[in-house]
Amino acid sequence: MRKVVDSNFLRSNGLRDYLAGSPKNLALLTDYAAMEAYKGDTLLSIQGSMEILAEFPSQVLVLKNTLVACGLHGRTSGLQRRFIDESQTKGFSAYCRQLAAARTGDPTLIRKLMEHGEEAKRHLEERMLSDAKTLPTTIETVAKGYTAQELAILRNDEPYSEEMIKKLVLGVLRTAVAMFKEHPRVQHLPNQKDMPNTFIFRAALSAYLLALDWIAIAGPKAAFGASHKKLRNDMVDINFVAYATYFDDLLTNDEKTIRIYDKARLLLWRVFGCQISGLNA
Template identity: 35%
Template sequence: MIVVVDSNFLQNPMLETYFNESATNKVVIIDYAAMEAFKGDTLTSVVKSTAILRRFPRQVLIAHGTKTVGRLTGTREEIAKAMINDEGTAEFREFSAHLDRYERGVRPDGVERQLLDTGRWATDHLNAAQAENANLLDVFKELTDGIFTKEEISKIRRGEQEEGWVAKGFGLVRDLASDLLSRHPDGSVKLDPKDYYNNFIFRMSLCVFVQLMDWIRVGSPSALKPARLLNDRVDAMFATYGTYFDDVLSLDKQMLRTFWETDAILRFVYAREHEK
């Protein structure tokens, strides 16, 4: 199995059990998990967060960041393979050996400075992401205003499926994905229609839509606090990566629900497409 592991699961004994069950059981580490491991009190945090991973370095795969994976095309399996950063994976094994020695007190010049610099970068990056969320509510308001009727919102809150709002929802996902693809940092991404459902940005947009439905069920998106928005944004990243692999290991029930619902929608869509 190959699963994505959430940062909140890195110190869980069940992760060690998963590794011990089979040498072919591997985990994928995304950039947000790495940032969570380094942020705050870096020298303490990174040692604790990587303790289990460092005992199984050959079962750890490092993923490319979202800027890279957002441009990938192909089948789900082809994209999953291309998502793995071979150089980063090899570097993690070296890093594990260095950190093991650091933990034992063998500390070459520059190691602490490098760890602390990485910790500051991780903290700054997460703080910047939280600052960006200040405009996120306006984006959602603009996307959703006038799309769903009061009756449709009532049905969403009651958990009722209805062809009208579901169709509108998929239109919203496509609009959001198209907008993000057009504004990719490395230039606009053009997709063949057959590759659309496999693209990372489309799947991330679908995750965000699933979260939006959850927000509507419990109240108004405008009532959400920036910290909650940041948490949901990070959850969407873990869930999106998870749709390319076998599962997600996490203690966050809400994030797992986002992953399961998104994965179920994708499987349903693929089944419908296959019937045509």
């Protein structure tokens, strides 16, 4: 089993139970999980967040960061393998030893960890918070595309109508195409067959489902009253969702993230024709 680990699950006994259950159970670590682990009091936070993984270093796969993932092609062959950062995965045991050395007071390693912490803080507290400010307007715009009857379907968690599926597909495609055109790692638009397997497409789908979740649970205007930090956390969570759709599961304690992940997998399989673990058997 290969399961992506949400940052909120890194200190969970459930993670230890999963890894101890079988040497074939692998934990997949993303760049946002690492950034979340570094934020706050870096030296204490990173030690606590990596403690369980450090007990099972050979069962950790480090995934390529989001910037690189966005540039990966979507051909089915070798899809999972392309996301694995072989170098960082091989070096994870050494990284755990460095954490242990930093805990004993090694000044060079402490300085290095603090630098990572500052970079994580800049990304999460500055760039991501800035992006989060636009989320309420996006949610409201998505809601305006649905009729009163369709909004009731969303609120009641009923099966989407054919027309709602069409709107979802069009909305996701528009978002994905805009992201493809703006991203520095993308040279050209992928073809129709490969596009649903690209990270950008799955991130766009996850973001659209986040908007629908806000609309269904709290209402289309509720996000305007939410803190930017909460909205930022939502954006981080859909990054975990996008990565996890390529593998066997997502280890998380967050109910909203689970809802979005389950819907993303189902739509990728039923609507977009992707090979999804556990659904194509």
